[in-house]
Amino acid sequence: MTTTQLTSEIRKKQSFLCVGLDIDLNKIPKFLLEKEDPIFEFNKAIIDATHDVTVAYKPNIAFYEAYGIKGWKALDKTIRYLNEKYPDVFTIADAKRGDIGNTASMYAKAFFEDLNFDSVTVAPYMGRDSVEPFLNFENKHTILLALTSNNGAYDFQTKQLEGRELYKEVLEVSKTYANSNRLMYVVGATKASYFTEIRKIVPNAFLLVPGVGAQGGSLDEVCKNGISENVGLLINSTRGIIYASNKEDFAEVARNEALKLQQQMQAYL
Amino acid sequence: MTTTQLTSEIRKKQSFLCVGLDIDLNKIPKFLLEKEDPIFEFNKAIIDATHDVTVAYKPNIAFYEAYGIKGWKALDKTIRYLNEKYPDVFTIADAKRGDIGNTASMYAKAFFEDLNFDSVTVAPYMGRDSVEPFLNFENKHTILLALTSNNGAYDFQTKQLEGRELYKEVLEVSKTYANSNRLMYVVGATKASYFTEIRKIVPNAFLLVPGVGAQGGSLDEVCKNGISENVGLLINSTRGIIYASNKEDFAEVARNEALKLQQQMQAYL
Incomplete structure (x- = not known):
């Protein structure tokens, strides 16, 4: 899916x-546990x-990996279901992978080809040759x-790296990577005040924003400061939606x- | 396995x-491809x-993930084989994971409990609450x-973060994490001159050193500058060993x- 298609889906x-x-078998409705594949049934x-x-x-891959082969089968069924039944939906493998060239290519192949996700989250610490293999696709x-959006973000991300915060350096440097037009960024909503700064560096890039709701961020602040001409926002909510009820009516x-x-979002579109 | 046991195995x-x-089906001997589980047969x-x-x-998890469920089964069989037949060997899941609290716990559970690895590689970018859940075990x-050991390391890791290189800040800050005595560090051998600096910050921590051999690092330099009282080094080689031959004699x-x-290593022990 192109970003133009994504923007058009957003407007539609x-x-x-x-x-x-993020499926936790302890949190899903009990009656589903009797099914052959409770994770997939829940997702469906x-x-x-x-x-x-x-x-x-956005399935967070950790939750599937934690259930071993059963978890991978459920992930596989979920992404296939999405791609077949709702091909206009954008899919994100929240894997936060990061490894060098050769290995990064293996991860990219796993998520983009075998599982056919539209996107994958990647960690920047290892730099250019850990990111560009993903950008090839x-x-x-x-x-x-x-x-x-976590507290640990203050350990390194907000510290000054040669004159500007590390997260800003990540944004700037990543713009020089080959095929950088295929980049999007994770930006936590708990720091909505940073959105103005971020938009100066990446005015139109899509930002995936976790931390609205359960993690305490304000949807209003994010929208005001983060929205771009092509919308450029994907706001994630997990627990507030999928675990709002654990009964038959979930x-x-x-x-x-x-x-x-x-309904809150449409006010900004 | 404790680090004392590891040092004792090293001396023994x-x-x-x-x-x-790091198993690539294109690189292993052709005759193995006829077996039911070529990856496991090769590893065994x-x-x-x-x-x-x-x-x-040290299996790099990407290579297994890239083969989907078949890959996970081979990984599962490999780690079980190691734990049953060679329980004194130290096992490393090279996964380079990094995610927040809840999710980090899921990854830790997957690698430490379900698969029963002795260790897992973790990325530092998300800070304390992405690392401590692993340190709980x-x-x-x-x-x-x-x-x-890759070129991308110069993008961020060697840049000055508030007065010292980011990688040094990672070492220093990580020492304040709960159960930091359970930390080891990945340090690329292509930068052997850095080992003296690193030993000033973490004098006795185990360093996992990739990049000797195929990636160009010098074993001699690493040993001279990196060895500590409890040895404190694990030097990794992959391609130079496992793909030295792709015939029957592999x-x-x-x-x-x-x-x-x-034989080169024993000179330093």
Whole structure:
């Protein structure tokens, strides 16, 4: 999917909502545990109930990996379901990978080709030759961690690296990478005041924004400071939507929560 | 495994060699491709042939992930084989993971509990709360990326962050993390001149050193500048050992290459 298509989907659905699919078997409704593949059944129900107000889905790969082969099968089924039934939805493998050339290519192949995700999150610490192998893939997007929403972000990301904060250096340097037009960035919503600064460096890049809702960020502040001409925002919510109810009505309740966010978003479109 | 046990294994085998198990089906001997699980058969033969001169094995997870469920099964069989047949060997999941609290715990659980690796490599960019969940596990080790062996390391790692290079800041800050005694560090051998500096900050921590051999680092320089009282070095070689031959004799040739490195290493012990 191109960013032009993504922007057009956003305008059509009047939503830049991304729903996180971080599946914890302790949190999903009990009755699903009797099914053959509870993770996939849960995801399918959430997707079916929310797809018309959602432009992107983001499984965090850790949650699947933690269930071993069963988890990978559920991930595989989920992404196939999305690609077959809702091909206009943008898909994000939240993997935060980062390794050198050769190995980065293997990760890129796994997520972009085998699983056919539209995008993958990547860590910047190892620099250019850990990112460019991902950027080689046409119509695929690499979402680089810039400023994350956790407290640990203050350990290094906001410290001054040769005159500017490390996260700004990451943004600037990454613009010089080959095929940098395929870059997007993770920017935590808990630091909405930084959005103005970030837009000076990457005026039109898509920003994936976690941390709205459960993690405490303000949707309003993010939208005001972060929105660009092509919208350029994907705002993620996970727990506030998928775990809003753990009863039989979980999908319906999830839809209501997604709808609330979509209704707030359309005011900015 | 404790670091005391690791040092004792190193002294017993007179080796601090780590063999990388980065399996590429295009590079392994053709006759293995007819087997039911070529990746595992290859690993098993390499391990059986090299275990007495090797203290650690390091599968890079990307190579397994790239083969999907088949790859995960091969990884699972490989680590089980190592743990059952050679429990005194130190095992490293080279995963370079990095994510926040909740998610980091899922990754830690996957590698430390489900797969029962002794250690996992972790990226530092997201800071304290992305590393400490790994450090919670007793007798397990978290190998933090400090200074990597690729060119991209110059993008950020060697730049000045508030008065000292970022990689030094990573070393210093990580020492304040809870259970920091369970930390080890990745330090690329292509920058052997940095080892003296690094030893000033972490005098006794184990350093996992990739980049000797194929990536161009000098074993001699690393040993001279990097060795500590408890040895504190694990020097990795992958391609120079496991792909030294792709014929029927691959395991025997791999053993000879491992033996050569072990013989160089014993001079420093």
